[in-house]
Amino acid sequence: DQQVKQNSPSLSVQEGRISILNCDYTNSMFDYFLWYKKYPAEGPTFLISISSIKDKNEDGRFTVFLNKSAKHLSLHIVPSQPGDSAVYFCAATPTPGDYKLSFGAGTTVTVRA
Amino acid sequence: NAGVMQNPRHLVRRRGQEARLRCSPMKGHSHVYWYRQLPEEGLKFMVYLQKENIIDESGMPKERFSAEFPKEGPSILRIQQVVRGDSAAYFCASSPPRIGTTNTGELFFGEGSRLTVL
Numbered sequence: 001d002q003q004v005k006q007n008s009p010s011l012s013v014q015e016g017r018i019s020i021l022n023c024d025y026t027n028s029m030f031d032y033f034l035w036y037k038k039y040p041a042e043g044p045t046f047l048i049s050i051s052s053i054k055d056k057n058e059d060g061r062f063t064v065f066l067n068k069s070a071k072h073l074s075l076h077i078v079p080s081q082p083g084d085s086a087v088y089f090c091a092a093t094p095t096p097g098d099y100k101l102s103f104g105a106g107t108t109v110t111v112r113a
Numbered sequence: 114n115a116g117v118m119q120n121p122r123h124l125v126r127r128r129g130q131e132a133r134l135r136c137s138p139m140k141g142h143s144h145v146y147w148y149r150q151l152p153e154e155g156l157k158f159m160v161y162l163q164k165e166n167i168i169d170e171s172g173m174p175k176e177r178f179s180a181e182f183p184k185e186g187p188s189i190l191r192i193q194q195v196v197r198g199d200s201a202a203y204f205c206a207s208s209p210p211r212i213g214t215t216n217t218g219e220l221f222f223g224e225g226s227r228l229t230v231l
């Protein structure tokens with residue numbers, strides 16, 4: 001039962017343009033959302049998070065938007081850089097600090113020079 | 114490197130053998146979590162341990178799988194009598210002590226151990 005879905009397995013974008021990654025969830029108990037980034041042969045590393053009391057959180061080139069009524073969130077990377085080429089995982093949990101994260105299957109982003 | 118250390122990185126086993134995966138948490142972290150990633154799927158929670166205690170094993174298969182985090186040494190995920198369906202990447206993560214909701218929920222992951230069952 002996949003409670004967090006990333007329907008686009010891959011995304012290719014030109015350097016300098018915007019990358020938009022989408023994530024949908026089904027569990028209405030989820031209230032805290034995280035994005036992790038993973039390079040080949042490395043473990044996932046935390047990128048950015050958002051609580052359901054907000055609809056936007058920004059950190060440098062990375063912005064996460066949350067639409068709770070649609071059970072949808074997205075990650076925007078502006079501008080995209082070659083070093084952003086990685087797999088991005090969306091994750092969700094009922095409360096901040098909960099260790100039991102539900103992950104999506106990931107979206108592989110390739111930034112073309 | 115003070116990150117989460119996992120070994121082996123790659124492990125090949127034949128059906129029926131045992132697999133042991135080891136994880137040393139980040140320095141200063143006392144909480145360890147194991148996640149499994151099957152092909153084409155997201156990471157799935159298996160177990161949460163503190164030193165000498167299993168806190169939550171709700172994601173662990175009921176048979177053949179066990180985990181421990183002894184007072185000394187790394188955490189170990191043990192899979193007995195492996196089957197082909199156990200082939201996956203097993204990620205260990207660690208965190209500092211969890212203090213209410215001040216924790217951002219960030220888990221620090223290791224590089225993973227990829228198990229292949231022939």
